[in-house]
Amino acid sequence: MKKTRHCCSLLLISLMIVLSAASACLGGCGTPAQPAVREVKIAVLTYDDYDTFVNSVTRHMTRWCRQKEKEDDVRITIDIVGAKKSQLTQNDQARNYIQDNYDVLCVNLVDRTDASGIIDKAVASGTPVIFFNREPVSEDLYRWDQLYYVGAIPSQSGELQARIITDALSDPDKFDGIDVNDNGTIQYVMLEGEAGHQDSLVRTSVCTNSIVNAGFSLEKLGDEYANWDRDQARAKMKELIDRYPFQIEMVIANNDDMALGALDALTECDYPLDPFVVGINGTPEALEAVRTMKMDGSVYNDAKSQGETIMEMAYALGQGLPVPDTVELTFDKYVFTPYSIITYDNVQEYLNNEND
Numbered sequence: 001m002k003k004t005r006h007c008c009s010l011l012l013i014s015l016m017i018v019l020s021a022a023s024a025c026l027g028g029c030g031t032p033a034q035p036a037v038r039e040v041k042i043a044v045l046t047y048d049d050y051d052t053f054v055n056s057v058t059r060h061m062t063r064w065c066r067q068k069e070k071e072d073d074v075r076i077t078i079d080i081v082g083a084k085k086s087q088l089t090q091n092d093q094a095r096n097y098i099q100d101n102y103d104v105l106c107v108n109l110v111d112r113t114d115a116s117g118i119i120d121k122a123v124a125s126g127t128p129v130i131f132f133n134r135e136p137v138s139e140d141l142y143r144w145d146q147l148y149y150v151g152a153i154p155s156q157s158g159e160l161q162a163r164i165i166t167d168a169l170s171d172p173d174k175f176d177g178i179d180v181n182d183n184g185t186i187q188y189v190m191l192e193g194e195a196g197h198q199d200s201l202v203r204t205s206v207c208t209n210s211i212v213n214a215g216f217s218l219e220k221l222g223d224e225y226a227n228w229d230r231d232q233a234r235a236k237m238k239e240l241i242d243r244y245p246f247q248i249e250m251v252i253a254n255n256d257d258m259a260l261g262a263l264d265a266l267t268e269c270d271y272p273l274d275p276f277v278v279g280i281n282g283t284p285e286a287l288e289a290v291r292t293m294k295m296d297g298s299v300y301n302d303a304k305s306q307g308e309t310i311m312e313m314a315y316a317l318g319q320g321l322p323v324p325d326t327v328e329l330t331f332d333k334y335v336f337t338p339y340s341i342i343t344y345d346n347v348q349e350y351l352n353n354e355n356d
Contacts, residue, residue, distance in 0.1 A: 043097035229258070251266075
């Protein structure tokens with residue numbers, strides 16, 4: 001009887017081993033089970049819905065996400081919302097996205113000096129933040145190691161805008177065409193972005209100082225804030241035209257939308273002179289204006305590179321991964337894309353890149 005019981009036990013153990021091996025084979029030797037598709041949720045908060053350059057950046061963000069979904073078989077939720085130029089509204093938006101368990105915030109601040117509300121919420125929840133286009137003050141950015149900035153260096157845009165102008169003024173024939181009253185001094189008007197805004201201040205001062213330092217004489221006829229907006233620039237330019245009906249030889253604008261607004265006003269008022277007009281950003285409509293020789297130049301701010309870099313970082317940070325090695329960080333915080341000059345001679349290259 002003991003022998004029979006012993007044999008049954010051995011048989012039972014052997015059967016269990018066989019079943020275990022068969023189960024392992026079915027699990028490992030057949031088609032492996034596919035992992036669940038990972039979803040990354042990215043919130044993009046912009047200061048306004050109507051900024052042409054920022055909209056270009058967010059358009060490239062969306063394109064990057066759709067391509068990444070195809071490549072990696074991953075689901076990426078990207079939600080883009082404007083704050084209508086209200087920092088309080090943007091703070092509320094950030095809080096709502098954090099409560100909805102979004103993995104990362106990408107923030108184009110309304111007020112670059114007032115990032116603390118968003119940062120406080122992000123730190124408390126452990127939600128990484130990538131600021132872009134409007135650089136927070138450095139003290140805020142260094143409060144936590146999961147805060148970053150992607151943009152460009154404002155002084156470089158002013159330097160390159162000045163180079164477009166000084167290159168033209170260095171050509172005697174072009175100088176004579178710009179200096180209509182033949183007094184050796186260029187009479188200009190300046191259209192600035194926002195009062196007190198870092199980019200406005202830096203672009204304006206660096207551009208004009210660089211022109212003077214290059215040995216050219218300038219006379220400022222007027223300086224108006226148009227808040228980066230084409231319609232406001234058009235209205236401000238009409239006021240300047242009323243004040244200076246025959247004197248404006250050059251229009252320097254802190255961005256392309258304001259340069260285009262100035263052109264609108266010059267056309268509508270049938271201005272007797274043909275001022276030299278330059279902007280910054282290289283937006284699609286500005287590129288076309290340069291191609292058709294309505295604008296004399298712009299400084300290219302690489303919306304495509306910035307949008308793609310922001311998403312590359314957000315995709316990694318949203319999964320709890322470090323910033324990819326392909327992204328070059330400065331001081332472990334900043335990504336700066338270089339500006340470049342656009343004139344009639346090379347504008348087609350930028351138009352082709354925009355259409356890629």
